[in-house]
Amino acid sequence: MKPITRIVFAAVFALALAACDGGDAPPDTSRPTAGADEGGTGGSRKGDFGPPRGKPVEAVLTSPPHVPPPTGRDYPAKVVVELEVIEKVMPISEGVDYTFWTFGGTVPGSFIRVRQGDTVEFHLRNMPDSKMPHNIDLHGVTGPGGGATSSFTAPGHVTRFSFKALNAGLYVYHCATAPVGMHVANGMYGLILVEPPEGLPPVDKEYYVMQGDFYTTGKYREKGLQGFDMEKAIDENPTYVLFNGSEGSLTGDKVLTANTGENVRLYVGNGGPNLVSSFHVIGEIFDKVWYEGGTKYQENVQTTLIPSGGAAMMEFHMEVPGSYVLVDHSLFRAFNKGALGILQASGPEDKSIYSGLEVDAVYIGDRAQANMQAVTVAAEAASTGDLTIEDQIKAGEALFLGTCSTCHQASGAGMEGVFPPLAHSDYIAADPKAVPRVILHGLEGPVTVNGTDYNSIMPPMSQLTDDEVANISTYVLNSWGNPGGHVTKAEAAEIRKVKPANASAGH
Amino acid sequence: MIRRAATIALLLALPVAGVVAGNGAGGDYATLPGGSFRSALDYEDIPGNVRVAPFAMMKRPVTNGEFLAFVQANPQWRRDRVPSVMAEQRYLSHWAGPLELGTDATAAQPVVQVSWFAAAAYCEARGARLPSWNEWEYAAAADETRRDARKDPVWRERILAWYSRPSSSALPRAGLQTPNAYGVQDLHGLVWEWTDDYSSLLVAVDSRKQGDPDNARFCGAGALSMDDRDNYAVLMRVAMLSSLDAPDTTANLGFRCVKDLP
16 A cells, blocks of 8 residues: 555655756656646637627627626627726715716626627727726737727827627726726726537526725715825725725615526626735625636635636525625625625525524633733732732733733834833833833823833823732832832822923823 | 611612712712714614714623612612512622622622612712713714714724723723713723613514514514724624523623713
């Protein structure tokens, strides 16, 4: 048994190495070449079904989240697509407007549906009131620029070019006019579906969803008309990550709907310009995913990665009614930047599949109760007069965590430029008695600690007892490389009486 | 026999007296001016700002010592006598006995493991009431120097730092932290606090569904969603309160009372 295992391993290694040495290796003639053979569709080489037949067809274009009906054809046709570029102000969130640049007046742009082998005659119109010239790069086009080299359209112009859709699949289209990233960030993308010759399996509902990242000069949900922020875009730090171009485009009264017992297919694209989407529907498992919008499907998928400038189709069967939440599972995008939509399924409950809440009972774990032992011990020791520095440090640590650590951090590191560090502090080393003094009287005005200037206000902690001040001070003096020493209750009481010049105002 | 009873009474009285003397009376209130402010919650029936009438708020949460005095005076709130519909089995379970704090509960620590019913009864007995969510939020928007520090990311981080501290360590005493601009202490960084109207803080069970038509069920005063999603500090407090029923208690949940001002 063992020698065989070893041989298998060796073979795996050899393969891995072969895969790594890239272009230098001689072509491996023993392996079949990819493409027009068993399992493959033949791609573009088998995608030309001859010249268009019949009368030219006007493409049905739909706004998101709707999808045009299947072409229903079994022959190649000439399909005329007329798409209009419109620059317009639309809400990106409630009370927040943004100047979008659109294909067809929506973000994402109109959904285009053709059949493999169709000849597409593409008319791109740029509205006369547009500020910018635009063009279009369709990822479903075979040819330089994907159409961009033939569609550069000035405001108030229309251009035309034709292409044969040789590859079946779901493709992103987008504007490719410089600065490309900015045109895309303003919403200039959409999807074109090239059906395989036999069409796609019929389903009950089809929807069109596209993710995009947006960069506004104002903060998330800052009201008013927001401009495009190039710097944030270059930093890939979006203000919004959205489905279908606006927060709320798929929630409220605009949710996607389906009934239990139905098959749903989503056509999901990612316009980017920067982020990759971890697309997920909470509470559903994709029965099938045509990942990257290609021909083969994977089954039983939880989350599928959709690259920027890529797409995927997914299909699932609805069993249980309720709300299913579409998210980018990079979750802060979903809950803090807007990448969220709802699919609402109606129909009778099926408790055998999902019961709903069955029990909410008291649960008593076996965790021990926390206790204030250190502080109690210190208090007792102080009252009997035999308080050691160790007792004080222990008590001081508990007290420090309960009050000082919110600003100075549990590690004593503070926050650079805002809250001075207590750890390895040259300020404390120079004047250890500053610790109880600042605790009791606060501090206002500029100080320099470890080479950094601070100029904020620490309020006086006069609510602390003399014991507490002594213990916290002793803890700080004996921690994080500070010089050591200790402060007694009597010293704290003395310091409390003398207000220094740089004390801050109390209440 | 008589001597022993007297000793017990003295012992019981001591911690309470200590608190009253040491930290100002348990009924020590700060006065808050009324005002209009933007709640972090989005009320469907109240567009824009929320109005808060002037009120007085306890400077710090009610302590074990103070609550013990209340239970002594109102034995129906002893943990061995309270009806289970008013307080679940963990009610005051950190105390050594029904009328004894013991080593795990110091008199100066905020009382926890109290149900909403018990908290409301305590305030009523003091001629006060639990604060509304908006009153609590209004007071808690302040830091040490500003009445509304909520937009300050540094302040938010300070609040969140408390959330990341493990709850296995003992609670500090009430009143340890610096008072805020209104003179109120411990609104953050110590314990969660009951509010009178906590049960109307309906956060959808699965809060990922904002804007969901399901929420239509909750319309009216209770229907709300987070208006200020950066403000995790508030979001987490609301989520915590909305997970509870009135007899529930937790190891980090206490309360304080407020009074209306004439």
